[in-house]
Amino acid sequence: xxxxxxxxxxxxxxxxxxxxxxxxxxxxxxxxxxxxxxxxxxxxxxxxxxxxxxxxxxxxxxxxxxxxxxxxxxxxxxxxxxxxxxxxxxxxxxxxxxxxxxxxxxxxxxxxxxxxxxxxxxxxxxxxxxxxxxxxxxxxxxxxxxxxxxxxxxx
Amino acid sequence: xxxxxxxxxxxxxxxxxxxxxxxxxxxxxxxxxxxxxxxxxxxxxxxxxxxxxxxxxxxxxxxxxxxxxxxxxxxxxxxxxxxxxxxxxxxxxxxxxxxxxxxxxxxxxxxxxxxxxxxxxxxxxxxxxxxxxxxxxxxxxxxxxxxxxxxxxxxxxxxxxxxxxxxxxxxxxxxxxxxxxxxxxxxxxxxxxxxxxxxxxxxxxxxxxxxxxxxxxxxxxxxxxxxxxxxxxxxxxxxxxxxxxxxxxxxxxxxxxxxxxxxxxxxxxxxxxxxxxxxxxxxxxxxxxxxxxxxxxxxxxxxxxxxxxxxxxxxxxxxxxxxxxxxxxxxxxxxxxxxxxxxxxxxxxxxxxxxxxxxxxxxxxxxxxxxxxxxxxxxxxxxxxxxxxxxxxxxxxxxxxxxxxxxxxxxxxxxxxxxxxx
Numbered sequence: 223x224x225x226x227x228x229x230x231x232x233x234x235x236x237x238x239x240x241x242x243x244x245x246x247x248x249x250x251x252x253x254x255x256x257x258x259x260x261x262x263x264x265x266x267x268x269x270x271x272x273x274x275x276x277x278x279x280x281x282x283x284x285x286x287x288x289x290x291x292x293x294x295x296x297x298x299x300x301x302x303x304x305x306x307x308x309x310x311x312x313x314x315x316x317x318x319x320x321x322x323x324x325x326x327x328x329x330x331x332x333x334x335x336x337x338x339x340x341x342x343x344x345x346x347x348x349x350x351x352x353x354x355x356x357x358x359x360x361x362x363x364x365x366x367x368x369x370x371x372x373x374x375x376x377x
Numbered sequence: 378x379x380x381x382x383x384x385x386x387x388x389x390x391x392x393x394x395x396x397x398x399x400x401x402x403x404x405x406x407x408x409x410x411x412x413x414x415x416x417x418x419x420x421x422x423x424x425x426x427x428x429x430x431x432x433x434x435x436x437x438x439x440x441x442x443x444x445x446x447x448x449x450x451x452x453x454x455x456x457x458x459x460x461x462x463x464x465x466x467x468x469x470x471x472x473x474x475x476x477x478x479x480x481x482x483x484x485x486x487x488x489x490x491x492x493x494x495x496x497x498x499x500x501x502x503x504x505x506x507x508x509x510x511x512x513x514x515x516x517x518x519x520x521x522x523x524x525x526x527x528x529x530x531x532x533x534x535x536x537x538x539x540x541x542x543x544x545x546x547x548x549x550x551x552x553x554x555x556x557x558x559x560x561x562x563x564x565x566x567x568x569x570x571x572x573x574x575x576x577x578x579x580x581x582x583x584x585x586x587x588x589x590x591x592x593x594x595x596x597x598x599x600x601x602x603x604x605x606x607x608x609x610x611x612x613x614x615x616x617x618x619x620x621x622x623x624x625x626x627x628x629x630x631x632x633x634x635x636x637x638x639x640x641x642x643x644x645x646x647x648x649x650x651x652x653x654x655x656x657x658x659x660x661x662x663x664x665x666x667x668x669x670x671x672x673x674x675x676x677x678x679x680x681x682x683x684x685x686x687x688x689x690x691x692x693x694x695x696x697x698x699x700x701x702x703x704x705x706x707x708x709x710x711x712x713x714x715x716x717x718x719x720x721x722x723x724x725x726x727x728x729x730x731x732x733x734x735x736x737x738x739x740x741x742x743x744x745x746x747x748x749x750x751x752x753x754x755x756x757x758x759x760x761x762x763x764x765x766x767x768x769x770x771x772x773x774x775x776x777x778x779x780x781x782x783x784x785x786x787x788x789x790x791x792x793x794x795x796x797x798x799x
Contacts, residue, residue, distance in 0.1 A: 226746050230739075230797050239734075261738055261754050262768035284768060286736035287798070345742060 228341035229348075230287065238287035243297035247278040256358030258350055258371040263289050267358040275304050281358075286351050292339055293355030299335055305363055312356050319349050396697040398780045401689070404429040405778050415748025418786040423568050423596060423727050423774030424752050425618045428682075432622055435681035439674040447673055448647055448664075462673050465680035466663065472683045473613060473630050474604040480636065482629040482666045483676055487595045488518040490614035490629035491562070493666060494591055495522035497639040498560060502589075505531035507559040510588070512537040512545055513764055514567040514574065517757040519593045523562060537563070539764065543570040543719035547578055554586040561590045565597035569756040569772065570719025571702075571727030573597075580610050589635070595619055599776065600698060600725050602691045605630050617675060621776075622682030626675035629666070636662045643668040686777070694777045698726040701775045705784045712791055718770050726775035729756075732791070735798040737771040743797060744771075747790035749783075 246253075250268035257264045265283030269276055279297045283290075300308045314333055316322075321343055342352045350371045361369040402408050405427050408417060419427060439461060445454040447462045463478070470478040484490040503509075509523050509532055527534050535558075537550040545563075554561075561583035566573050576592055583590045591612040594603060598615035605613050612635075617626035631639075641648055641659055645668035650658040659665045686694065705728050709715055714733035732740060741753035754769045755762045762769055773787055 226743060226793075226797065229742070235797070262759070262762065263738075264768075286738040288739070348738070348742060351738065 225341070225344060229345060231338050231341065233338040234287060234291040237291035237294040241281070241290050241294040243280040243294065243301075244282060245280040246282060247280045249278065250280070252362045252365065254358050254361035254367055254369060256354050256361065256369045256371070258285075258289075258354050260350070260371065261286070263351065263354060265289065265293055265355050265358050267293070267355060267362050269359075269362050271305065274306075276300050276302065276308055279359075281355060283355075285354070286348075288339075288342060288348055288351040289354050292352040295336055295339070296355050296359060299332060300359065308359065308363060312360055315356055316353060319343060319352055396689075396693050398697070398778070402778050404431070404685075406430055406433070408778060412748045412750070413746050415746075416786070418747075418749040418779075418783040420773040420775065420779065420783060420787060421750050421752050422599070422776030422779070423619070423772065425624065426599060426621045426776050427778065428623070428678075429621055429685050431685050432678045432681045436623060436674050436678040439677045444674065446670055458673055461677045461680075462671065465676035468680045468683050469628055469630075472603075472687070473628075474606050475630055476606065477633055479662045480630055480633050482631065482636070482663045483671050484614075484627040484629055484666075485625060485672070486618070486627035487593065487614045487616035488522075488627070490612075490627045491519055491591065491593065492522045493629055493642040494562075494612050494614075494631070495526050496642050497666075498589070499526045499530055499532075500640045502639075503530055503532050503559055506533065506557065508533045508535055508555065508557045509560040509562060510535045510537060510550070510553055510558055510583075511561075512550075512563050512574070513539045513761055514543070514545065514564050514570065514572055515562075515758070515760075516564065516568050516593065516595070517759070519562055519564060519591075520760070523560075532559075533557070536760075539572070539761075542721050543567065543572045544721045545572065545574040545579075547575055547582075550579065551582055554582060554588070556587065558583070558586050558588040561588050562593070563590075564593040564595075565603075566594075566600070566725045566727075567719070567758075567761070568596045568727070569758040569761050569770070570721065570729055571596075571724040571774075572719060572721040573723040573725060576608060576610070580608055584609070596725055596727070599686070600691075601695055611635055617679040617682065620679070620682050621685060622679035623675045626672045626679050628679075631662075633662065636666070641665050641668070645669045647671070689777065697777065698775055698779075701779055701781065701784065702726040702728070704781050705773060705775065705787070708784055708788050709791075712788070712795075714795075715791070718765055718767065726779075727772060728774075729770040729772045731767055731770050732794065732798075735794050737769045739798065740771040740791070740794050743794045744787065744790040747786060747793060749786050749790045751787070 246268045247270050249270045252269040255266045263285035268280045270278035281293045357369050407427050443457040445458045447459040466481045467478045469481045535553045580590045589611045592610045594615040599620045613630040618624040648668040650660050718729045737753035752772045
């Protein structure tokens with residue numbers, strides 16, 4: 223049970239039950255849809271980008287506790303960031319999830335909020351649940367319309 | 378609901394001799410291992426079953442003592458391997474009660490068997506506008522090959538609906554049949570819900586409409602005796618690894634005259650009579666459909682698996698699994714917020730369910746920590762999940778080595794899921 227409590231921390235459960243920014247912002251000017259065909263999870267990420275900055279962000283979708291909490295936490299952390307900062311956060315988070323690095327460089331302070339998700343690393347089958355919304359965010363930034371966990375070998 | 382009597386080991390029906398669960402379990406080495414420090418409650422046999430020692434030993438013996446390529450060597454070892462491989466074909470023929478061993482084609486798995494039939498029927502028999510009937514219960518493996526054919530040939534795919542219990546609707550099926558119906562391809566047992574379809578009626582009505590019938594028996598073969606002559610189906614497919622045999626081997630049964638009328642699927646060695654650069658004369662069945670070196674050790678392993686289930690007896694296996702299914706259904710029904718998806722009157726030992734506040738993948742992860750292995754997701758049956766308005770389910774499927782204690786472990790594990798997710 224100890225590993226499970228590490229995985230399903232109270233913050234995760236809270237964000238999955240009451241996801242933040244679970245909406246489509248009125249002035250969203252970028253959006254993308256992501257899906258994980260292996261489990262059927264679907265998420266849509268909406269961004270309002272003004273002068274290269276993420277001034278608003280929201281998401282909608284359905285999925286497991288990990289994917290919903292990760293999406294919710296992501297919206298909190300990327301709001302107010304520049305596009306470049308959001309991309310750097312993605313890289314750091316991705317490396318953290320795939321075990322490439324636990325040293326986050328410039329983004330270290332920001333990623334502190336996401337350490338609640340570090341338990342996911344112990345569950346390789348669940349890493350894609352945590353990264354789905356982040357890949358969808360990247361697709362929105364790249365002005366791609368869709369992304370799938372099975373079409374990007376980096377996922 | 379309380380269960381008055383809860384036999385721990387033996388769960389035989391009234392007219393069957395006792396089923397000695399602990400002795401059966403001792404035949405499966407993997408069941409002795411622990412997972413996360415817990416006793417393994419393996420409830421995913423519908424995806425792939427564990428292997429008895431007899432199967433493991435047969436494969437080992439093949440490689441250690443009797444292995445060579447089949448059908449070509451003049452030496453003793455090749456003759457032994459060929460005997461083993463062709464002996465397996467005869468065993469499968471008896472297992473399905475086929476008239477002739479030549480009606481048994483070995484493939485890579487059930488998916489490959491369905492693709493073989495779809496491809497071959499698509500090379501001459503099926504024409505634009507012809508109709509192929511499948512059902513909402515199908516696994517992707519009995520949907521996608523026909524869709525590929527539809528897009529290539531312009532045939533029409535018709536889908537038989539189901540009711541909210543997950544039952545095949547025979548009257549709707551009858552209405553879909555017409556002189557345009559050329560193929561009916563339907564599952565015997567749903568992998569996602571456990572529904573057993575009325576295949577005798579399905580086959581009879583298809584033949585009355587002049588169609589050829591393929592039965593996907595992947596989920597039926599592990600649980601009950603199949604008699605292809607009594608069923609009178611034209612094709613029947615199943616896969617070895619779900620019948621306690623190795624992966625990498627599947628079976629296509631086809632009526633001999635039909636198979637002989639069909640063009641080959643793959644070309645290569647072993648499926649020819651003579652080859653010149655101008656022309657190739659194909660071999661007779663079954664070799665015509667077995668291009669290249671076949672899965673030799675896998676066929677021999679499958680034969681051992683068939684011996685194993687046959688020795689236990691399907692009457693006893695079915696009675697035992699039915700008792701476990703009934704117990705699981707009762708105990709799961711008692712859990713508040715749990716909804717069983719698929720409540721057909723006739724079911725194989727499969728229980729699919731969703732739980733309020735907990736996603737199937739989270740259920741799967743928490744149960745795993747208790748040593749309980751279930752499948753979570755759409756079970757390669759996305760249209761069926763859409764039919765129930767869900768993304769997926771958690772699925773417990775019971776094999777001949779599962780008992781009431783496995784159900785108890787599942788229910789205890791679900792208690793932990795509820796502790797976490799409420």
